[in-house]
Every structure is written in C-alpha cells, then in structure tokens.
Amino acid sequence: MNFKTVGVVGVGNIGSGVLASLVLHGIRAVAVDVSEKSLETARAGILQTVRLAPVLRKDAPKLTRNEVLERIAFTTRLEEVSTCEFIIENVTEDWAVKKPIYERLDRIASAGVCFGANTSCISITRIGSATSRPDKVIGIHFMNPVHMMPTVEVIRGQHTSAETLATLNRLLAQLKKEAIVVNDLPGFVSNRISHLFMNEAAFVFQDGLATAAQIDAIFKKCFGHKMGPLETADLIGLDTVVSSLDVLYDSFKDSKFRCCPLLRKMVEAGHCGRKSGRGFHVY
Numbered sequence: 628m629n630f631k632t633v634g635v636v637g638v639g640n641i642g643s644g645v646l647a648s649l650v651l652h653g654i655r656a657v658a659v660d661v662s663e664k665s666l667e668t669a670r671a672g673i674l675q676t677v678r679l680a681p682v683l684r685k686d687a688p689k690l691t692r693n694e695v696l697e698r699i700a701f702t703t704r705l706e707e708v709s710t711c712e713f714i715i716e717n718v719t720e721d722w723a724v725k726k727p728i729y730e731r732l733d734r735i736a737s738a739g740v741c742f743g744a745n746t747s748c749i750s751i752t753r754i755g756s757a758t759s760r761p762d763k764v765i766g767i768h769f770m771n772p773v774h775m776m777p778t779v780e781v782i783r784g785q786h787t788s789a790e791t792l793a794t795l796n797r798l799l800a801q802l803k804k805e806a807i808v809v810n811d812l813p814g815f816v817s818n819r820i821s822h823l824f825m826n827e828a829a830f831v832f833q834d835g836l837a838t839a840a841q842i843d844a845i846f847k848k849c850f851g852h853k854m855g856p857l858e859t860a861d862l863i864g865l866d867t868v869v870s871s872l873d874v875l876y877d878s879f880k881d882s883k884f885r886c887c888p889l890l891r892k893m894v895e896a897g898h899c900g901r902k903s904g905r906g907f908h909v910y
C-alpha cells in the first residue's frame with residue numbers, strides 16, 4: 628500500500644528538501660516547525676526546487692504552484708502529524724532539542740506509526756530510547772539535495788525491527804530511492820568519515836596552506852570528487868557540521884573529532900554556508 632501522508636518535523640535545510648522530494652513523488656505532507664520564518668523559507672525553497680526539478684531531471688513532474696501548496700500543510704503545531712502514516716524528523720542536531728520531540732511524537736502518533744530520524748550523527752538507539760516504540764525508530768540519513776540523490780544511508784538501531792525496515796523500504800521505493808542499510812554508532816558510516824575530512828580541510832584553511840578554492844579543487848580535479856570538502860560543509864550548513872562534530876567528540880571521547888576553532892568562529896559570525904549566503908565560499 629502506498630503512503631499518502633507523511634509528517635515532516637523540522638523544515639530547515641534538509642527538511643525542506645525532504646518535503647520537495649515527497650511532493651515530487653505525489654505524497655502529501657504535514658510540515659511542522661517551531662519557527663514561522665523556517666516555514667516561510669521552506670515554502671519558498673520548495674516551490675523553487677519543484678519548479679526547477681524538470682530542468683534537472685527528465686522524469687520529474689511539472690507541478691503548478693497550487694498543486695505544490697495543496698499537497699503540504701505548513702504548521703507550528705506538532706499535534707497535526709497525528710494522522711500521518713510515517714514521520715520523518717529533521718530538527719536541529721542537538722539531543723536537547725530532539726529528545727522532547729520524540730517524547731511528544733510518541734504520545735501524538737498512533738501506536739503503529741514508524742519514526743524516521745534524519746540525524747547526522749546522533750545514535751538511533753539513543754533516539755529510540757526516548758520513545759515507547761524503539762522497534763519502530765529507524766535512521767534515514769538523506770543526502771543533500773534530497774530530490775537529486777538516489778541513495779540514502781539507513782541505520783538500524785539496536786531495537787529497530789525487520790518490519791520497520793520493510794516499512795521504510797516501501798516509502799523509499801515510492802521516492803525512487805535506494806537504501807544502504809548499516810548498523811548504529813554515532814555518525815554511522817557517512818558522517819563518521821566525512822566529518823573528519825571536512826574538519827581537517829577547515830584546519831588546513833585555518834593554517835593558511837591553501838585557499839578554500841584550492842582545497843576544494845584538489846579534491847575535485849585530483850581525486851575526481853564531485854564536490855570538495857569545504858563546499859560540502861557549506862552545503863550541509865556549518866552550524867550543523869559543528870553540532871555533528873560535537874556529537875562525535877562527546878560520543879567517542881576521541882580528540883580526532885575536536886572541532887576546528889575556525890569552523891566554530893564562522894558559525895558564531897553567522898557565516899553558516901550556503902543557507903546564510905556565506906561560508907568558506909560566497910553564494
């Protein structure tokens with residue numbers, strides 16, 4: 628059976644991408660955020676993403692503005708996800724923010740509904756422990772830009788059941804995405820590795836070895852990567868990168884995850900990457 632309505636909690640950088648992807652695949656959504664400004668920014672961003680989608684992908688539908696807006700209910704009230712068949716959480720990468728959301732979702736959503744945690748680094752087992760349904764909590768680590776990336780990293784927490792994985796696979800099939808399923812430790816596979824090279828690239832820049840353009844060019848032109856580490860950090864959002872490094876450092880107590888001071892300073896200065904118009908590069 629196809630999913631008809633999915634709840635999306637947190638509509639910032641990645642949550643708005645998840646919403647655009649749902650809409651492009653004919654799935655309705657209830658979009659929740661505490662911030663009216665985030666809801667407004669998400670609405671404008673989704674309209675733009677959906678409008679440009681057919682230019683970038685031949686198989687993307689041409690949807691009118693009204694068709695898009697008709698498919699998404701934007702709200703600040705978490706209770707409105709109560710009728711959703713699946714809930715994807717994308718709030719700020721901070722356990723103090725995520726934990727109360729899961730405690731509330733557990734009370735709001737029907738007993739059979741699964742929660743997909745779109746976190747960069749926080750353990751899915753830990754997230755499951757904030758609910759009375761840890762078997763129905765699973766990690767879905769979407770990649771940015773969501774509607775363009777065909778693969779997601781899916782994380783099985785300690786108690787995630789085979790049924791929950793099957794449920795998520797049904798949703799991903801509707802979104803025409805493939806899953807790479809891995810086990811659970813903070814940062815999973817992708818971010819435990821990628822945040823080391825983004826952080827080290829920031830140290831290299833801080834130490835004055837090369838310009839940001841040169842650092843990225845070495846990865847693209849010498850290693851054949853599509854994007855360099857500093858461009859990738861800008862795309863994710865430097866605030867999210869710093870929070871993720873802090874989660875990794877606190878979890879493993881390993882100094883290799885200590886956050887580059889320049890990264891933290893840039894976030895404090897409001898230079899958070901693409902979403903703020905400036906990070907290692909200017910947008």
Ligand SMILES: NC(=O)c1ccc[n+]([C@@H]2O[C@H](COP(=O)([O-])OP(=O)(O)OC[C@H]3O[C@@H](n4cnc5c(N)ncnc54)[C@H](O)[C@@H]3O)[C@@H](O)[C@H]2O)c1
Nearest residue numbers: 637639640641660661662665717718719720746747771863
């Ligand atoms: N940016 C990426 O490329 C990326 C990729 C995969 C996963 N993630 C993960 O997704 C999550 C969100 O990241 P982001 O980059 O979109 O961050 P963001 O800062 O752009 O967005 C976070 C959103 O959560 C909202 N929020 C905060 N508290 C809330 C609450 N109590 N209820 C509802 N909404 C709340 C904020 O208002 C904001 O709109 C993080 O856990 C991050 O690690 C990010």
